[in-house]
Amino acid sequence: xxxxxxxxxxxxxxxxxxxxxxxxxxxxxxxxxxxxxxxxxxxxxxxxxxxxxxxxxxxxxxxxxxxxxxxxxxxxxxxxxxxxxxxxxxxxxxxxxxxxxxxxxxxxxxxxxxxxxxxxxxxxxxxxxxxxxxxxxxxxxxxxxxxxxxxxxxxxxxxxxxxxxxxxxxxxxxxxxxxxxxxxxxxxxxxxxxxxxxxxxxxxxxxxxxxxxxxxxxxxxxxxxxxxxxxxxxxxxxxxxxxxxxxxxxxxxxxxxxxxxxxxxxxxxxxxxxxxxxxxxxxxxxxxxxxxxxxxxxxxxxxxxxxxxxxxxxxxxxxxxxxxxxxxxxxxxxxxxxxxxxxxxxxxxxxxxxxxxxxxxxxxxxxxxxxxxxxxxxxxxxxxxxxxxxxxxxxxxxxxxxxxxxxxxxxxxxxxxxxxxxxxxxxxxxxxxxxxxxxxxxxxxxxxxxxxxxxxxxxxxxxxxxxxxxxxxxxxxxxxxxxxxxxxxxxxxxxxxxxxxxxxxxxxxxxxxxxxxxxxxxxxxxxxxxxxxxxxxxxxxxxxxxxxxxxxxxxxxxxxxxxxxxxxxxxxxxxxxxxxxxxxxxxxxxxxxxxxxxxxxxxxxxxxxxxxxxxxxxxxxxxxxxxxxxxxxxxxxxxxxxxxxxxxxxxxxxxxxxxxxxxxxxxxxxxxxxxxxxxxxxxxxxxxxxxxxxxxxxxxxxxxxxxxxxxxxxxxxxxxxxxxxxxxxxxxxxxx
Ligand code: ADP
Ligand code: ZN
Ligand code: ZN
Numbered sequence: 022x023x024x025x026x027x028x029x030x031x032x033x034x035x036x037x038x039x040x041x042x043x044x045x046x047x048x049x050x051x052x053x054x055x056x057x058x059x060x061x062x063x064x065x066x067x068x069x070x071x072x073x074x075x076x077x078x079x080x081x082x083x084x085x086x087x088x089x090x091x092x093x094x095x096x097x098x099x100x101x102x103x104x105x106x107x108x109x110x111x112x113x114x115x116x117x118x119x120x121x122x123x124x125x126x127x128x129x130x131x132x133x134x135x136x137x138x139x140x141x142x143x144x145x146x147x148x149x150x151x152x153x154x155x156x157x158x159x160x161x162x163x164x165x166x167x168x169x170x171x172x173x174x175x176x177x178x179x180x181x182x183x184x185x186x187x188x189x190x191x192x193x194x195x196x197x198x199x200x201x202x203x204x205x206x207x208x209x210x211x212x213x214x215x216x217x218x219x220x221x222x223x224x225x226x227x228x229x230x231x232x233x234x235x236x237x238x239x240x241x242x243x244x245x246x247x248x249x250x251x252x253x254x255x256x257x258x259x260x261x262x263x264x265x266x267x268x269x270x271x272x273x274x275x276x277x278x279x280x281x282x283x284x285x286x287x288x289x290x291x292x293x294x295x296x297x298x299x300x301x302x303x304x305x306x307x308x309x310x311x312x313x314x315x316x317x318x319x320x321x322x323x324x325x326x327x328x329x330x331x332x333x334x335x336x337x338x339x340x341x342x343x344x345x346x347x348x349x350x351x352x353x354x355x356x357x358x359x360x361x362x363x364x365x366x367x368x369x370x371x372x373x374x375x376x377x378x379x380x381x382x383x384x385x386x387x388x389x390x391x392x393x394x395x396x397x398x399x400x401x402x403x404x405x406x407x408x409x410x411x412x413x414x415x416x417x418x419x420x421x422x423x424x425x426x427x428x429x430x431x432x433x434x435x436x437x438x439x440x441x442x443x444x445x446x447x448x449x450x451x452x453x454x455x456x457x458x459x460x461x462x463x464x465x466x467x468x469x470x471x472x473x474x475x476x477x478x479x480x481x482x483x484x485x486x487x488x489x490x491x492x493x494x495x496x497x498x499x500x501x502x503x504x505x506x507x508x509x510x511x512x513x514x515x516x517x518x519x520x521x522x523x524x525x526x527x528x529x530x531x532x533x534x535x536x537x538x539x540x541x542x543x544x545x546x547x548x549x550x551x552x553x554x555x556x557x558x559x560x561x562x563x564x565x566x567x568x569x570x571x572x573x574x575x576x577x578x579x580x581x582x583x584x585x586x587x588x589x590x591x592x593x594x595x596x597x598x599x600x601x602x603x604x605x606x607x608x609x610x611x612x613x614x615x616x617x618x619x620x621x622x623x624x625x626x627x628x629x630x631x632x633x634x635x636x637x638x639x640x641x642x643x644x645x646x647x648x649x650x651x652x653x654x655x656x657x658x659x660x661x662x663x664x665x666x667x668x669x670x671x672x673x674x675x676x677x678x679x680x681x682x683x684x685x686x687x688x689x690x691x692x693x694x695x696x697x698x699x700x701x702x703x704x705x706x707x708x709x710x711x712x713x714x715x716x717x718x719x720x721x722x723x724x725x726x727x728x729x730x731x732x733x734x735x736x737x738x739x740x741x742x743x744x745x746x747x748x749x750x751x752x753x754x755x756x757x
Contacts, residue, residue: 026075037117041081043088055097059090116356125331127309136172143193156185227398228259242375244390247400249380249608257341258291269338273324276347279546299325327360337373340364345377348754381601385657409610409617411635413626444577446560449606466503535563568605577617579610584623593655596630603634660722668745671711684732694719
């Protein structure tokens with residue numbers, strides 16, 4: 022007799038363990054690890070889905086065992102690697118195994134396949150159905166008109182229950198089949214292999230280093246620091262080509278597919294239909310199709326955002342993480358995994374070579390490279406050998422000159438000149454989490470969303486105030502709700518305002534705008550970028566959306582309208598983020614023969630991150646920043662854990678959190694943990710739920726995590742915390 026270890030597909034913590042089932046004889050030959058099965062579960066033996074994560078000859082328990090009912094697919098949906106990874110993730114990110122498995126499997130697998138009802142073998146006998154079986158008779162009548170019929174149609178339009186269909190099917194009057202609908206995938210037909218280049222000697226050296234690691238037993242992740250325009254993408258494609266030659270597969274992670282269409286196209290040009298692309302706007306069905314193609318080995322390269330790190334390949338040779346410093350690699354929802362950490366774990370589990378590339382690596386990553394945890398590779402030269410000239414423009418001088426426009430005289434002149442040369446311009450608004458708010462000039466009152474406690478954002482087109490957290494909208498009041506004055510004004514610069522100002526100053530220029538408002542529909546990113554690439558506009562105005570990976574040879578001028586916006590946040594990463602954004606956007610200028618120019622408008626030109634961005638000097642920036650982190654005991658010299666409590670009753674949230682903090686104090690006594698708070702979260706209310714948090718710093722991640730979860734466990738044993746939600750985040754991108 023055989024026994025199977027099974028994880029039940031229910032998210033509750035109580036069932037987050039392995040259950041043992043008997044494998045019935047008829048399934049003995051077919052069952053294997055990683056398969057999806059149907060099992061009776063719980064007291065009612067309700068049919069439930071589960072995953073086989075082990076098979077043995079002995080039962081792992083002495084309890085009475087139930088039998089597996091059926092196999093759901095003909096092949097294992099989970100690879101050995103993914104099972105091992107899930108077990109590791111569960112410990113690392115404090116979540117259930119089911120949470121982890123759901124990252125690895127497309128949603129659709131959980132039974133959303135279309136069912137069809139056909140006329141059965143004994144359909145003719147359906148005349149003999151008793152008149153009292155009204156519903157059964159109705160099905161037969163409908164099937165006489167048309168066959169097959171969709172199951173959901175019968176349910177929604179005719180209220181036909183599953184029992185009705187089952188009793189008809191048992192008598193073979195009808196037949197039920199399942200079918201998947203085929204869907205359009207990202208078009209990989211449009212590939213053009215002629216567009217690839219031969220590597221330069223500098224690129225070749227890097228490629229050779231990475232390839233020689235393939236068979237090595239002493240693997241370390243590579244950190245590839247290559248200045249913007251140094252040709253990192255070609256390095257990636259050459260390395261992948263070699264992996265494929267050796268019968269392996271490749272995963273390419275990009276921060277966001279829609280923002281990097283050119284990068285994706287280069288992979289398609291090189292590998293054609295061997296590539297599959299996942300993205301966040303895909304339907305569940307599309308995702309499933311791609312997943313299957315990868316699982317069946319019909320494709321060998323998967324490109325996508327962080328979730329693509331779970332590509333169901335059997336033999337991953339290389340994992341590329343482009344723009345590795347991007348915050349999108351960290352998941353904000355459970356399980357709160359970091360795709361970079363998963364990649365490094367995959368290197369350990371299945372020997373994949375990991376390459377993380379960036380012009381401006383995360384401070385933590387470069388620190389690891391300096392300390393030998395990563396291997397550093399560098400590309401120091403642009404392919405065209407021309408770095409853009411970067412200037413800072415001190416905006417304080419403009420006020421003295423009486424220039425109240427958001428464009429300095431220098432930037433205005435540069436725009437004029439570039440337009441005359443018939444070249445293109447990018448105007449960039451350094452806006453991450455900052456927005457145009459409306460306030461009273463007399464008393465300072467700021468218009469705020471009542472349920473989220475964040476300031477409303479002013480939308481010029483609809484002339485309304487919109488909350489970016491919950492979507493609530495309001496008219497702008499005529500007078501200040503607080504003091505009654507009529508001086509209600511909006512502050513800060515939005516992309517709309519920039520566009521308006523450009524239209525005023527340069528009425529002949531054709532302007533495109535790219536931000537969250539203009540890119541709501543599925544294909545809008547690509548359309549805007551393509552239009553700009555085709556030269557249908559002279560100026561592209563945008564937020565950080567346009568900072569990444571774009572390669573427009575005709576752009577010779579980049580203007581950063583307000584560099585300081587992201588510097589003035591309270592986050593310890595604000596200097597790093599600002600430096601990275603400025604470097605990225607500067608990298609968009611002068612990518613062709615002609616070279617290019619960048620103007621950074623700022624009120625603090627002496628700030629080190631502006632200074633080094635201007636000099637294009639990552640290393641000096643890193644030296645200064647790492648000293649600051651060391652002195653302040655910020656990551657990488659510590660780990661920061663945020664425990665956030667939220668709930669509808671603020672008093673309860675606060676009192677629970679204070680009692681939890683007492684546990685932290687008690688068990689942390691005499692240890693070198695630093696507790697900050699408890700206090701209200703930066704956004705203290707979202708969708709009518711109050712949010713308070715406590716921050717704990719510690720030097721060792723593992724110890725810090727164990728300490729916090731120990732305290733949580735003790736706390737939850739003592740208190741009934743049903744009314745509040747507890748979330749724990751290790752080293753969050755932004756402190757909530
Ligand atoms: P990065 O990602 O490092 O900013 P890209 O990969 O976008 O740089 O490359 C910059 C430009 O140089 C692209 O237009 C690319 O096609 C081109 N390029 C890259 N490698 C070569 C090469 N070996 N020969 C000629 N052109 C190249
Ligand atoms: Zn007022
Ligand atoms: Zn709101």
